[in-house]
Amino acid sequence: MLRFASVNKLINLGPIILLYYLSFSEVDSHFESYFEILSFNIQLIIIYFWCLKRPELLGNGHIFFAGLINDVVMGVPLGLSSLSYLIISLIATYVKNMTVNTSITTDWFTFFLAIFFSNLTFFILISNFTEIGINIVEMSYNTFFTLIFFPFFWFLFSAYNSIIISGKNV
Amino acid sequence: MPTSRDDFGIAFRSALLQRGAAQKFSLVFLLFLAATIFFLDIYGFGFMKPIRSGINDSIYRISLVASSPSRFFPQVTGGITNLLTLKKENKRLKKEIEIFKQKEFNVEYLTNENKNLKKILDSDESLFEENIIISKVLIDKSSPYLKSIIINRGSKAGILKGMPVMDKDFLIGRVVETNYASSRVLLLSDLNSRIPVVFGKNQTQAILKGNGGPKPSLEYLPEGYIIKEGLDIFTSGKDGIFLAGSPIGITTDVNDVKLFSESSQLSFVKVDLSKQRKEGF
Numbered sequence: 201m202l203r204f205a206s207v208n209k210l211i212n213l214g215p216i217i218l219l220y221y222l223s224f225s226e227v228d229s230h231f232e233s234y235f236e237i238l239s240f241n242i243q244l245i246i247i248y249f250w251c252l253k254r255p256e257l258l259g260n261g262h263i264f265f266a267g268l269i270n271d272v273v274m275g276v277p278l279g280l281s282s283l284s285y286l287i288i289s290l291i292a293t294y295v296k297n298m299t300v301n302t303s304i305t306t307d308w309f310t311f312f313l314a315i316f317f318s319n320l321t322f323f324i325l326i327s328n329f330t331e332i333g334i335n336i337v338e339m340s341y342n343t344f345f346t347l348i349f350f351p352f353f354w355f356l357f358s359a360y361n362s363i364i365i366s367g368k369n370v
Numbered sequence: 371m372p373t374s375r376d377d378f379g380i381a382f383r384s385a386l387l388q389r390g391a392a393q394k395f396s397l398v399f400l401l402f403l404a405a406t407i408f409f410l411d412i413y414g415f416g417f418m419k420p421i422r423s424g425i426n427d428s429i430y431r432i433s434l435v436a437s438s439p440s441r442f443f444p445q446v447t448g449g450i451t452n453l454l455t456l457k458k459e460n461k462r463l464k465k466e467i468e469i470f471k472q473k474e475f476n477v478e479y480l481t482n483e484n485k486n487l488k489k490i491l492d493s494d495e496s497l498f499e500e501n502i503i504i505s506k507v508l509i510d511k512s513s514p515y516l517k518s519i520i521i522n523r524g525s526k527a528g529i530l531k532g533m534p535v536m537d538k539d540f541l542i543g544r545v546v547e548t549n550y551a552s553s554r555v556l557l558l559s560d561l562n563s564r565i566p567v568v569f570g571k572n573q574t575q576a577i578l579k580g581n582g583g584p585k586p587s588l589e590y591l592p593e594g595y596i597i598k599e600g601l602d603i604f605t606s607g608k609d610g611i612f613l614a615g616s617p618i619g620i621t622t623d624v625n626d627v628k629l630f631s632e633s634s635q636l637s638f639v640k641v642d643l644s645k646q647r648k649e650g651f
Binding site: 221224225259260261263264267268269272273274275276277278279280282283286287289290293294296297298325329330331332333334335338 | 408437581
């Protein structure tokens, strides 16, 4: 019984572990060696999905710290990714408060709004307050592919979510 | 529709302020904290420098450990492939060594001749002092925004901001951030990179500008100048940061430069300390 509880706890920690791991590690979703323009941001999808479906599994504090870690690894000013991630979380929480039942299409559309505001904030802050130049075309590709890959991860995370639920029911 | 506006307000306020068992901090507090950290960091308050340096060093080390599985698997598969091609490569390398031996004699002769000529010109011998440290690449995370690497030497080893970094003898970038035990190197391919270069028989000057892609482009060329394919590009040293004559790449037919060093294949790099010490940067 005790072992089952700890396994269940570990499964519940899955989204946080994945978020921290992606922020820390070099394992990212930039595939320029395979296809020059292909890059997407899995962290944004993780944050949006889990804030929308099971916010109790992904605390805002963890999102904030994952953002700080990502800033250090990426070499951008501290707090920039945190702000960007928290905006995603804010929109996901707002959508959760306003809606009762969501489908993949509604989630996909609201994710588009979330990613738009998140990247807009990132772009405004980096271009107005820092001397770092960023390629807006690459940023647009990144946003586009993140949006395109959202349904794939939606199904993947939904399956994972059902494991958590079934675990709890047992 | 006052009701829907009220709903919007309630839902938005709730999203910003709500706290619970899992949410120990409200979103508005964290957004404010993130914005404060951001402005403290970009305006470079004195106390932020050691904090940032400490955070960087520790996160880079953890990141290196976290990335080890992703490094391990390509190394294993690469190792098997290498074994299969080892024999062929060995033969080829033996032939190459013979050629290089012959070239080495030529280089030795030319170096001696060059030194003698410099002596005649009463030049500064300190230019020949080798002041290079070898550093391991900790992180080379490919990002859609910044093209940079993290190396395992920092201010403790004497590295300063602006120092040139090389892969073998090829320039790959410069140090843009130093911590106590690590540094960040901005690669030549980054959008923010600008290097004065020379090329061709007439020593044509230009600026090598990173564009975020694998091939940086040449800018500020003489008016009407048409670049020929296959010209070697060297640093001009005009900026006072890089030593003149470091090879960088070769021109292609579309006004850009194919770099000699592949940035995704870096494992050890050399940091040239001499120029900075001389300049007192």
